[in-house]
Amino acid sequence: MFDTDLRNADLDSSRPIAQNLTQWEYLAINSELNVADGHARQSLTPSQLEIVQGLPVLFADCERRPIEEIEREAHRSFLTMLGQHSYPQEPGRVLSCYSSSVAMEIVARALATRFETVALVHPTFDNIADLLRGNGLDLVPMEEDLLYQADLPQELLNRVGCVFVTTPNNPTGRVLSEARLTRLAAQCARSGVILALDTSFRGFDTRAQYDHYAVLTASGCRWLVIEDTGKLWPTLDLKMGLLVSAENLDLPVYKVYSDILLGVSPLILLLATRFADDAAQGGLAELHRFIAANRALVRNCLSGVPQLSFPDAGSRVSVERVDLGTLPTERVWAQLQERNVYVLPCNDFYWAAPDRGRSTLRLALSRHTDRLQDAIAVFRSVLAQH
Amino acid sequence: MFDTDLRNADLDSSRPIAQNLTQWEYLAINSELNVADGHARQSLTPSQLEIVQGLPVLFADCERRPIEEIEREAHRSFLTMLGQHSYPQEPGRVLSCYSSSVAMEIVARALATRFETVALVHPTFDNIADLLRGNGLDLVPMEEDLLYQADLPQELLNRVGCVFVTTPNNPTGRVLSEARLTRLAAQCARSGVILALDTSFRGFDTRAQYDHYAVLTASGCRWLVIEDTGKLWPTLDLKMGLLVSAENLDLPVYKVYSDILLGVSPLILLLATRFADDAAQGGLAELHRFIAANRALVRNCLSGVPQLSFPDAGSRVSVERVDLGTLPTERVWAQLQERNVYVLPCNDFYWAAPDRGRSTLRLALSRHTDRLQDAIAVFRSVLAQH
Numbered sequence: 001m002f003d004t005d006l007r008n009a010d011l012d013s014s015r016p017i018a019q020n021l022t023q024w025e026y027l028a029i030n031s032e033l034n035v036a037d038g039h040a041r042q043s044l045t046p047s048q049l050e051i052v053q054g055l056p057v058l059f060a061d062c063e064r065r066p067i068e069e070i071e072r073e074a075h076r077s078f079l080t081m082l083g084q085h086s087y088p089q090e091p092g093r094v095l096s097c098y099s100s101s102v103a104m105e106i107v108a109r110a111l112a113t114r115f116e117t118v119a120l121v122h123p124t125f126d127n128i129a130d131l132l133r134g135n136g137l138d139l140v141p142m143e144e145d146l147l148y149q150a151d152l153p154q155e156l157l158n159r160v161g162c163v164f165v166t167t168p169n170n171p172t173g174r175v176l177s178e179a180r181l182t183r184l185a186a187q188c189a190r191s192g193v194i195l196a197l198d199t200s201f202r203g204f205d206t207r208a209q210y211d212h213y214a215v216l217t218a219s220g221c222r223w224l225v226i227e228d229t230g231k232l233w234p235t236l237d238l239k240m241g242l243l244v245s246a247e248n249l250d251l252p253v254y255k256v257y258s259d260i261l262l263g264v265s266p267l268i269l270l271l272a273t274r275f276a277d278d279a280a281q282g283g284l285a286e287l288h289r290f291i292a293a294n295r296a297l298v299r300n301c302l303s304g305v306p307q308l309s310f311p312d313a314g315s316r317v318s319v320e321r322v323d324l325g326t327l328p329t330e331r332v333w334a335q336l337q338e339r340n341v342y343v344l345p346c347n348d349f350y351w352a353a354p355d356r357g358r359s360t361l362r363l364a365l366s367r368h369t370d371r372l373q374d375a376i377a378v379f380r381s382v383l384a385q386h
Numbered sequence: 387m388f389d390t391d392l393r394n395a396d397l398d399s400s401r402p403i404a405q406n407l408t409q410w411e412y413l414a415i416n417s418e419l420n421v422a423d424g425h426a427r428q429s430l431t432p433s434q435l436e437i438v439q440g441l442p443v444l445f446a447d448c449e450r451r452p453i454e455e456i457e458r459e460a461h462r463s464f465l466t467m468l469g470q471h472s473y474p475q476e477p478g479r480v481l482s483c484y485s486s487s488v489a490m491e492i493v494a495r496a497l498a499t500r501f502e503t504v505a506l507v508h509p510t511f512d513n514i515a516d517l518l519r520g521n522g523l524d525l526v527p528m529e530e531d532l533l534y535q536a537d538l539p540q541e542l543l544n545r546v547g548c549v550f551v552t553t554p555n556n557p558t559g560r561v562l563s564e565a566r567l568t569r570l571a572a573q574c575a576r577s578g579v580i581l582a583l584d585t586s587f588r589g590f591d592t593r594a595q596y597d598h599y600a601v602l603t604a605s606g607c608r609w610l611v612i613e614d615t616g617k618l619w620p621t622l623d624l625k626m627g628l629l630v631s632a633e634n635l636d637l638p639v640y641k642v643y644s645d646i647l648l649g650v651s652p653l654i655l656l657l658a659t660r661f662a663d664d665a666a667q668g669g670l671a672e673l674h675r676f677i678a679a680n681r682a683l684v685r686n687c688l689s690g691v692p693q694l695s696f697p698d699a700g701s702r703v704s705v706e707r708v709d710l711g712t713l714p715t716e717r718v719w720a721q722l723q724e725r726n727v728y729v730l731p732c733n734d735f736y737w738a739a740p741d742r743g744r745s746t747l748r749l750a751l752s753r754h755t756d757r758l759q760d761a762i763a764v765f766r767s768v769l770a771q772h
Contacts, residue, residue: 022644029649030452037648055441062622066416098484101646105491109520130645134495136522236448237651258408259516260487262423263415265623 021126021348028342033375036342038170038319040234040366045286048233051274055267058274062266071096074240074269077276078229081284082202083209092254093245096264100200100228100241101127106260107196107224107243108135110251115161121147122352124166128198129351132164141352144174151183157191166198168205171349171362173315175208178215185219194249195221200228200241203284204291205316213244222249231318231366232287233275238268291318294365294372298322301376305383311360318366321346324359327386333361335385341378407512407734414728419761422728424556424705426620426752431672434619437660441653444660448652457482460626460655463662464615467670468588469595478640479631482650486586486614486627487513492646493582493610493629494521496637501547507533508738510552514584515737518550527738530560537569543577552584554591557735557748559701561594564601571605580635581607586614586627589670590677591702599630608635617704617752618673619661624654677704680751680758684708687762691769697746704752707732710745713772719747721771727764 018024028036044052062070075094079087088094097103104127111118112135120129122141129139140160142152147165157163163184167176176184176197188195195216202208216223223246230239245253279287298320302308307325315321324332333345344364346357365372404410414422430438448456461480465473474480483489490513497504498521506515508527518525526546528538533551543549549570553562562570562583574581581602588594602609609632616625631639665673684706688694693711701707710718719731730750732743751758 019641020644022648023640025648026644030454039648052445053442055445056439059438059441059622063620068416098488099647102484102488105646127645134642134645234449235651236445236653237649238653239651254409255405256520258406258412259513259520260491261485262408262411262425263623265621265625267622267624 020130021344024344024348027337031340031342032371033339033341033378035364035367035372035375036344038231038364038366039237040230040232040318041364041368042234042290042366043368044234045283047278047283048275051271051278055271058270059267062270067263067266067269070266070269070273071263074273074276075242077273077280078242079227081276081280082227083206084211084213086211086214087244088213088247090247093247095243095254095257096269097241097243097257098261098264099230099239100198100226101131102260103226103241103243104128104131104198105135106253106256107226108132108137109256110253111162111194112136113252117160118162118164119152119156119160120164120351121166121169123172123346123349123357124351125170126348126351128164128166139352144169144172148174148176148180152187154191157187157193160193162194162196163188164196164198166200168199168201168208168315168317170201170317171312171319171321171346173201173205173312173317173319175205177207178210181212181215182219185216185221185223189219189221193221194251195223196225197223198226200226200231201317203232203279204288204318206288207316217246222246224249224251224253229272229275232279234366235271235275238271240264240268240272288316291316291365294367294369295320297369297373298363298365298376301373301380302383305380308383318364320363320365321360322363324361326359327383329359329361332382332386335382336379339378339382341375343379406516407730410730410734413723417726417728418757419725419727419764421750421753421758421761422730424617424750424752425623426616426618426704427750427754428620428676428752429754430620431669433664433669434661437657437664441657444656445653448656453649453652453655456652456655456659457649460659460662461628463659463666464628465613467662467666468613469592470597470599472597472600473630474599474633476633479633481629481640481643482655483627483629483643484647484650485616485625486584486612487517488646489612489627489629490514490517490584491521492639492642493612494518494523495642496639497548497580498522499638503546504548504550505538505542505546506550506737507552507555509558509732509735509743510737511556512734512737514550514552525738530555530558534560534562534566538573540577543573543579546579548580548582549574550582550584552586554585554587554594554701554703556587556703557698557705557707557732559587559591559698559703559705561591563593564596567598567601568605571602571607571609574609575605575607579607580637581609582611583609584612586612586617587703589618589665590674590704592674593702603632608632610635610637610639615658615661618665620752621657621661624657626650626654626658674702677702677751680753680755681706683755683759684749684751684762687759687766688769691766694769704750706749706751707746708749710747712745713769715745715747718768718772721768722765725764725768727761729765
């Protein structure tokens with residue numbers, strides 16, 4: 001069922017067989033026990049609910065104020081809340097997008113105007129690989145373990161126009177430390193290679209909330225970073241992605257951006273500002289406690305199941321991988337689906353070697369705790385049959 | 387100033403000189419007298435205001451209901467309101483996108499997997515041309531006058547994989563009649579060429595509110611249509627684009643779609659449903675009267691100015707072109723800008739021959755009538771100096 005040859009089959013008009021992780025997620029989207037996609041689907045906190053109840057006032061506010069001012073506020077509130085205290089002020093250097101994936105599409109198209117080959121962390125969410133490949137770029141996998149242990153081989157840097165890293169990574173939760181980013185940026189600077197980061201999950205992990213842009217800029221490398229409000233808050237996918245770039249990036253990102261959009265809705269920008277301000281005033285710490293509790297719930301409920309392990313011990317992001325060892329992962333997945341519990345098979349995260357994801361499933365933690373508990377109870381009972 | 391060599395210059399990091407129509411629009415976005423972009427910026431009607439005041443209730447509704455149901459309702463309400471009574475029900479054949487331009491990017495990328503050349507109506511909004519070219523496709527211009535007068539030359543059909551038509555067209559407002567569409571679709575069917583339509587402006591023109599999909603399907607041709615809620619209502623750019631496709635399209639649109647998005651916010655879908663239902667209950671006729679009144683205002687205020695003419699006599703869309711004859715259009719544009727009045731130079735609509743747009747400017751009509759009047763008064767006074 002997870003055979004990746006399906007990717008190449010001409011199945012476009014028949015949704016039931018998924019061609020990528022997003023299509024697997026779509027199968028789950030209408031289920032009460034959907035723990036597949038990484039979108040935030042937990043309940044609003046009381047202070048978030050208050051913001052939502054003020055939506056009509058925010059709407060009227062947007063009608064009165066210049067969008068430039070609303071956008072500037074959104075960037076300041078969101079980036080500062082992430083510990084990203086310095087960020088570019090020049091026009092065009094922080095571009096608001098409909099989502100991080102739209103930012104990624106823009107990056108991929110801009111890279112493809114200059115380069116043929118990109119090095120991409122392995123594993124990572126497959127749409128990064130698919131958007132780069134879909135825009136004609138060849139990919140070289142960078143194994144996560146190697147990336148975190150040592151400098152990149154010069155031979156690799158000579159082959160590529162860009163090094164792309166997701167940090168914290170999805171699904172593993174691995175975070176590039178400031179020291180590691182400093183060395184990586186220096187390497188890229190020396191080799192004239194662009195360093196691109198997707199930091200969409202960094203809101204979940206204080207270890208990723210240092211000033212990335214300062215490190216990147218100090219290195220002199222050409223850099224770009226994709227940020228995202230979309231994973232953090234249950235705003236019904238009202239979200240913005242940000243595409244932030246170095247002064248010396250020298251890629252036509254603003255041209256590609258303006259072919260695709262004029263801007264994000266000011267109501268979404270204002271909502272992001274309010275949620276970010278709420279996060280800065282304690283909401284983020286509350287979110288961290290919530291995710292940690294849901295992670296503990298998953299690990300506790302599944303503890304003692306033979307073969308089962310959690311490969312990402314240190315992860316703080318809103319997803320959790322479960323390794324089923326030699327259990328028949330595909331059958332377990334199908335049995336869960338029969339009971340309306342949707343989880344994500346991990347094959348496609350290993351975009352260059354899908355077999356290596358064969359024994360793992362990914363669970364989303366940003367869910368109502370009760371529903372997560374129900375889903376995990378089903379999971380445990382299915383596992384008990386094997 | 388409108389020299390199109392600017393497109394090729396490396397000006398990406400300096401926003402002030404525009405590389406496309408959207409960048410010109412961005413210059414205007416913060417001005418009170420912005421009549422540049424085609425986004426809906428008029429006041430909400432009383433019944434629309436009531437919907438907006440119910441946003442917190444809609445939000446709570448979205449949290450409770452399956453997104454599939456909300457999405458199905460949005461498609462039904464919006465398409466039916468447009469007179470599009472039949473539409474595909476199969477999964478994947480009506481894809482909800484963040485915007486019509488995101489739908490267009492998906493179409494361009496999907497076309498580029500199979501074809502090298504596309505025929506595109508000329509003139510039309512330049513981002514259609516730029517998105518197709520940006521994805522590696524070569525374009526053949528189809529002059530609007532010829533397209534409306536006679537069958538396409540077989541020689542043209544032999545050269546291209548797809549014929550792309552904007553109807554009603556932006557900026558001219560020209561509409562493909564049912565009879566003309568029937569012939570065009572038959573030609574495309576015979577030649578095995580995909581027929582693609584962008585009907586984003588059809589909400590403004592009852593002559594475009596016939597069942598396009600029935601005509602296209604009956605012809606047997608491979609077709610796709612891009613629809614858009616974004617031009618009609620002042621919802622602060624909370625909008626959806628739809629990508630609707632034939633059963634026999636045989637392009638990987640769903641794969642490219644799912645690389646870029648999982649779906650549109652259910653709150654935006656629900657808002658579209660409510661606005662569409664309001665439109666069906668008289669709101670659309672009210673909008674038509676509003677746009678017609680603003681068009682009459684522009685034409686009356688500028689009547690009698692020597693040289694000046696309105697080339698699109700029959701247009702009902704929410705933009706109006708003004709031809710300045712031999713007056714120095716670039717100087718007029720610059721003088722307007724000095725007074726904070728932003729209009730759109732038309733050069734870039736003529737994506738294959740920008741000089742032909744040299745004497746025309748485009749005004750947006752979906753604005754508060756008072757502000758439009760102020761902008762036009764400045765326009766008249768500037769013209770009086772020449």
